[in-house]
Amino acid sequence: MTSAFAGRFDDFSHWRAALGERLDELSACLVDIGLDDRPAGALLAALRERVDGDKLIVAFVAEFSRGKSELINAIFFADAGTRVLPATPGRTTMCPVELAWDASEPEGLSLLPIATRLDDVSLAQWRQRRDGWTHLPFDKSQPEALSVALRQVMSTRRVTIDEAQALGLWHASNPDNSPLADEAGRVEVPVWRHALINHPHPLLRQGLVVLDTPGLNALGAEPELTLGLLPSAHATVFIVGADTGVTQSDLAIWRDHLGARQGLAFVVLNKIDALRDPLATPAQVDAQIEAQRRSTAHILGVPPERVFALSARQALVARIDGDAKGLAQSRLIEFEAALSVSLLPQRRQLLGRLTEDAAGQIQKRAARHIGEALRQQAEQLLELRGLRGQSSGRLNLLVQRVSGEAMEFEQCHTRLTALRAVHARQGDQARSELAYDDLELEIDRMLAEIRSSLLKLGARKAFAALCERLRERLLRVQVQLHDTQDMLGGTFGVLNAEYGFGLALKTGPNMTRFVEEISLIERLYSQYLGLGDVLRLARPRFTAQLRRMLVERISVVWDGSRNAIEGWNREVTSHIDTQLIERRRGFQKRAESLTRIRGAADQLESRIGEIEQQDRQLRQQLEQLGAITRSLLRSASGAVDVELPLGDVDVRRARA
Ligand SMILES: Nc1nc2c(ncn2[C@@H]2O[C@H](COP(=O)(O)OP(=O)(O)O)[C@@H](O)[C@H]2O)c(=O)[nH]1
Ligand SMILES: [Mg+2]
Incomplete structure (x- = not known):
């Protein structure tokens, strides 16, 4: 049972592939005209790269144990037939985990050791290099290879408070936000600073990037997560638990990292299965879920439509078992629909708009080039005649x-x-x-x-x-x-x-x-x-x-x-x-x-004939260019087949 989001993403990818084909046609046309190595060609190449390499980053942020990893499993990886990201009680995800696909890199898990925090090299700089990372290839013969390798993100080790402090993971001034020390005065710290999963999952292949984050103190302690990764996400999903309600530490994360954020932010009220009560009627349970959804919206100061009550665990299990009723009960579909309906059309419009602008410019240049050639030929013809x-x-x-x-x-x-x-x-x-x-x-x-x-x-x-x-x-x-x-x-x-x-x-x-x-x-x-x-x-x-x-x-x-x-x-x-x-x-x-x-x-007539022939050819090219540009523009602004929701999307008229 694939997710609604996956289906929508497929549509988006088909659209993008069709756009790519139109761009190829335009590129062939530019070669014919002899413009492929000019700025028009460069413009087209840049656009092509943008369309092919477009990424969509969705970040999941919350206190630990709210079900971030479970929700990612249910939405994106249920087709693996198993729980891909580790999600067990307690603190499991110890470092930020980024799931993406880059065909130029080997499939597998890359881990950056926590000790790299001692040097003055940022994560962005580390991304540019391959040394320093530990690479774990996935063993393809093992069906559970992915989830086995991923247990690495749970690894921790005990260090002295001094070491933890040097790593920026323990703060004397803020012991509440620091891990607890054991009797020997040692604290638990993550083994890894960042994990990159390079995995050719269909959604990741299409440019989706999913960011799973650890809970509280790692968030505050890692400015590159809060200052670097989160602000670049196209959408964030903040999760609270229906079993706990909005806690103080949930609120702190929301306020410090998400509340003021621009762009798309979704709130999930997870674990509604925990509210089921054999002594209450289904209607009573529903009313309670609804009341909690509204109060969550109120506390966080977001419109209630942005808060989705669901059960990630129930959804994951139902998807793996092919249980349609369970899936409906989990209410995941409503959330996926909202996610895809607001994200994908927005990306599509952005790419479409870029294409329209670039295509217009390319067409203008090419037409000017041909026009100039025609003008010179006309002068010559006049002279020769x-x-x-x-x-x-x-x-x-x-x-x-x-x-x-x-x-x-x-x-x-x-x-x-x-x-x-x-x-x-x-x-x-x-x-x-x-x-x-x-x-x-x-x-x-x-x-x-x-x-x-x-x-x-x-x-x-x-x-x-x-x-x-x-x-x-x-x-x-x-x-x-x-x-x-x-x-x-x-x-x-x-x-x-x-x-x-x-x-x-x-x-x-x-x-x-x-x-x-x-x-x-x-x-x-x-x-x-x-x-x-x-x-x-x-x-x-x-x-x-x-x-x-x-x-x-x-x-x-x-x-x-x-x-x-x-x-x-x-x-x-x-x-x-x-x-x-x-x-x-x-x-x-x-x-x-x-x-x-x-x-x-006798050369005169044959020369006139030659130029007339060239003239016809140029006019044909001009016509062909026009036709290709028109079909590209149609493709780029092709009617978006869903309702455009949530205000901040700028709708452009489809141009004929
Ligand atoms: N009952 C229930 N438990 C859930 C649900 N979602 C996640 N959990 C459990 O909550 C625990 C923490 O989940 P996890 O995804 O690791 O949380 P994370 O730390 O936010 O990534 C795990 O034991 C999950 O199985 C849910 O919808 N219902
Ligand atoms: Mg997790």
Whole structure:
């Protein structure tokens, strides 16, 4: 019995595969036109990679023993016929577990030892390397290989309090949030820091990434989980137990890590089977479940529609046994439907929109390229047709005229050189605003401000000031981009008028998106800089980690904006170069045909015939390009076959 989510995900993947086929057609068409190695080709390749590599990250977060692992098993892995992730009473999942599929890596489980926390290397950096991880391949001959290997995520070991403290897993200031010491004064810590499961499950193959997290203190102690992994998730699922209700520690996790989060957050009230009571009627039990669902929503401050009462265990067992009635009773289906209905259309729309934008640009470029070729051919045809019945003296004159025009054209170089120099200088200015060294200096300045502020009360203020400075840098870059654009626009006009170029300026990149990303980071991180965090902020380890995470996160924004600017600059340059080459080639072709015709009069008609043939071919290509783009756009914006729920999805009109 596959899950509703799996079914929907299949639809999504089919749609994506169909989109991929259309993109292949467009790519073949670009090869025909001879544009595959130009920016249009690069744009298409980037889009293709995005469509193929699109990931959907769903993170499960809660206090331990609420049933996260069990719920993941029931939704995603029931077809394995067994409990894949270990889910037993007590604390089982000791480290974050990420399930995904990467075909370029071997199937198996990769584990990063907890001792790596002692060095200053972030998880993101560890992901880039293979050494340091312990790789456990799955034994395919053993049907339970997966679940056997996964027991590793439960491993713990006992260490002294000093060691635990060095690992950042024990806090003298906060013993409640630290593991209990035994008589010998030793505490239990996880053996592993992070687990990556590379498994070709159909859903993971299609780009789903599932993140299972351990409970309380590991969450608080691992800034890279809370600052790195959770904010990048497309949806989070927070779980509370119907047997315990919302506890203080549930509330603490919700408040610290999820409550203020943007994007899709779901709440599950799990273990409703525990509420079944032989002395109560089914209607009474239902009423009690409903009352608890509403009170959970009230306590967490979310709309009741976002809270799903269910039993993960009952669902898993029912799916394994093929028991439809049990599955219905577990109420898992309603939750899966909500998950898929809000997540998948949103991804689909995002990809569809990217495709629409890119396809539009590619089509425009290709059409412009063909249009330019047609224009040059039309000029040539006109010239050649006018030669019918002309004397050889007249032909000589024409050859001279063409070479004269070609020479005149070459004078455009002076202007182009000046243009390039100004353009390059402006590019350097943008690069220096967004220099990585400056970024580190800015962050260090903020940390120094925090250190010197009384009782760290000014932490939030210092952080807000940092974000403001970063936004100002982006805004200065934006102003500069406008200047560059004005300068280019003016010079293009002159080149078009004086030298017959057909230069068109593409609008420069918009920094608004990056300014917003800085604001998002500000919202996400300032919750870790509140009054309650004064003690944490006093710890050099925490500030070192905070610094690293900030450098990493903001570098991504910096990379994005720099790439956007560089990409645009490259495009402008290559657009000019292409036109230069094509204009030059045009003169050459004209001179060649004239020379040929001067040698033998009968060459004239065959040359005219050749060009007419090329002309027809170009028009066909243009038509074919149009047809392929239209079918791609239809595919991209193809009517989404489900109701669009939950507000925050931006619905775009389907374009014909
Ligand atoms: N009765 C009942 N027990 C459940 C349910 N879901 C999970 N459990 C049990 O609760 C315990 C903790 O589950 P687990 O998935 O390991 O929790 P996690 O720490 O949040 O990952 C395990 O013994 C599960 O079998 C449920 O729906 N009903
Ligand atoms: Mg677990």
